[in-house]
Structures are given as structure tokens and as C-alpha cells.
Amino acid sequence: MSLDPALDPRAALDQLLTHEAWAVVRTRDAATVTLVGGRRSEVASLLDVPLETGPPPPGRRYDRLLAVPFRQVRERGFAAHDDGAPLTVVEVETEVEVPLPDLVAALPDEPLRFSDRGRFETSDEEYAEVVRRIIDDEIGHGEGANLVVARHYRAQVEDWGPAAALGVLRRLLATERGAYWTYVVWTGERWLVGASPERHVSVHGGDVRMNPISGTFRLRGVPEEQRKARLLEFLADEKEIYELFMVVDEELKMMCDVCDRGG
Structure with a gap:
């Protein structure tokens, strides 16, 4: 099943919800929001997730969506509490991009009621x-x-379900600033809704990079005419200076632990 790109956003959402598992995700400051849906399964290890090679089919970027529980770090030899959360794999059968303003307008806008x-x-x-x-x-x-x-x-929450979850996503998309991901995921068993603040680590080839937001000046949301003054104020802030020293020291220690030749 594939979503017709000509569908209006409400129809696209209705079709998306017919899937066994699905997700709506905005990455960084993207002008569009990605809708993906498909069949779900559970695997015991990340090594059990199939990997394709070569370019994806036309109009597609993703093969799978994974919901990876923290306990999977045990695969790399780290100690972690096993809470039984499953490693869920969604085989992407549909994928469509919707302009952000159009999707926000199409999402439910009902207040949450709490029991x-x-x-x-x-x-x-x-x-x-x-x-x-x-x-x-x-x-x-x-x-x-x-x-x-x-x-x-x-x-x-009373009457929690797709409409309530998408309503929370609507408010996040309308008000959240600077998030790395803003998302709602239905794994077929549980809901994941949130706005993650930063990318923790990126790997390209053999290079590993960590970019802390603590002690780092962020331009987002600062008017251009105020940037120079705000930056100079930031550089002279003793709290920010020591926070950056502390964070860089901690991340160097982590890099030395995970990289074969240190940080």
C-alpha cells in the first residue's frame, strides 16, 4: 500500500492510521513532516535487523523505522536494567512528505482530559x-x-488514542523550537510522543562526533541584529565558560571509552 502524494493531509493521515504501526516525524527545522507506516515485528538483537544495499525505490528514503530500547546497549557489553521493552521494527510500506503548515492544520486540536x-x-x-x-x-x-x-x-489521560496523540504532536509542532526530532510513533503496542532536544552522537564512516548543547551558543531564535551582542555576553558568562569546560571533559572521556584510538 502506498500513499498518494496528491492526497490532502487529512486523507493522508487517515490512510496512515490503517497501518499496523506508523510514525509522524519532523527532523530538525525541515519544512516538511514525514509520514511512514507499515508492518511491525519484534527482534531480539540489532544484528537481526535486515540491511538493504543500493539506492531505495523511487520516492522512498527509508526501509525501516526502529524503536530501540535502552537495554540494547547490553549488546555492546554495557550493563543495563532489562525492563522487557521490545526492539520493534516497522517495515516501511508507505512514505509521504507533507508541508509543515498543512499538516499542523490537519491534526486534531482537542484539549487533553485527565482522569x-x-x-x-x-x-x-x-x-x-x-x-x-x-x-x-x-x-x-x-x-x-x-x-x-x-x-x-x-x-x-482519558480516551488516549490516535486523536489524542496527534493532538499532542500538533502542539509540539506549533510551539517547539530547535528540537532534533519532533514525533509521534505507534509501534502497534505502545505510543512514543516527544521532542528530543539534540543529536547525541553521529557516525560518518569512521568518524564519531558529539555536539553538546550545554555551554554552546545557539543562534536559533536570536534576531540577527542581536546576535553579536548576545554572543559577546555569552562568551563573558562565567557559568557558560565552566559548563562548557565540564561538558567537553565528560564527552572526551566517553569518546575515549568508545573509540578504538581514544577521543
Whole structure:
């Protein structure tokens, strides 16, 4: 099944939702949003994912969409908690690009209703204790300097489904700035909706690159006439100076761990 490029965005979305699994993704500052859908399967290892060679068929860029759980890092010898999340593979059968304004206009715009507004999974006191242990046991012993301690918030949405998920995506596409990916993915079993802030690592041939956003001046959203003054202010900011030193030091340590000749 293939989507007709002449379809209007609402019809394209309706056809997309007939697939077993599907995704709507905007990459970086792209002027279009990608819709892909197809059959789903689960594999145990990344080595089980088939790889094609040669150019893709006309009008196509992608063969598969993968939802890779963090636990797959165990394949590279790292320790990780096994939460049972599946490695889901979507064999792309349809792919279409829709202009961003047209897609936003076609997406549902209904407010979310909550049956339970939710709460943090850990209390303030429990979270403070976790931070204290990290400072004493990890940072204090030189195991790290720049750590983000997750704190999960759970709530219950009424009537969650495609319309609600696409409505959240609409608000993200309309208001989010500078995201690496803005997306909704239906794996056939679970929903993934979000706006990832940055590309963590890129690999081209044998070159590995990491680009931290911490301690880095970002031009997006800064009017051109203000850029020089804002940049000079940024360069003189002591907090940003030390944050950049810290982040670069941490990323060099990671590169030395994963690259065969160091960072």
C-alpha cells in the first residue's frame, strides 16, 4: 500500500492510521513532516535487523523505522536494567512528505482530559536523597561531573488514542523550537510522543562526533541584529565558560571509552 502524494493531509493521515504501526516525524527545522507506516515485528538483537544495499525505490528514503530500547546497549557489553521493552521494527510500506503548515492544520486540536492529573513517582525527600548519594558516591569519587537525575511524572489521560496523540504532536509542532526530532510513533503496542532536544552522537564512516548543547551558543531564535551582542555576553558568562569546560571533559572521556584510538 502506498500513499498518494496528491492526497490532502487529512486523507493522508487517515490512510496512515490503517497501518499496523506508523510514525509522524519532523527532523530538525525541515519544512516538511514525514509520514511512514507499515508492518511491525519484534527482534531480539540489532544484528537481526535486515540491511538493504543500493539506492531505495523511487520516492522512498527509508526501509525501516526502529524503536530501540535502552537495554540494547547490553549488546555492546554495557550493563543495563532489562525492563522487557521490545526492539520493534516497522517495515516501511508507505512514505509521504507533507508541508509543515498543512499538516499542523490537519491534526486534531482537542484539549487533553485527565482522569488522574498524576504525581512524581518519587517524593521530594527521596529525590534529594538520590542527589545526595550521587554527589557523595559518584561525583565525590571522580566518576562523573555532569549528571542528569531523572524524575518521572505519571498521569492518566482519558480516551488516549490516535486523536489524542496527534493532538499532542500538533502542539509540539506549533510551539517547539530547535528540537532534533519532533514525533509521534505507534509501534502497534505502545505510543512514543516527544521532542528530543539534540543529536547525541553521529557516525560518518569512521568518524564519531558529539555536539553538546550545554555551554554552546545557539543562534536559533536570536534576531540577527542581536546576535553579536548576545554572543559577546555569552562568551563573558562565567557559568557558560565552566559548563562548557565540564561538558567537553565528560564527552572526551566517553569518546575515549568508545573509540578504538581514544577521543
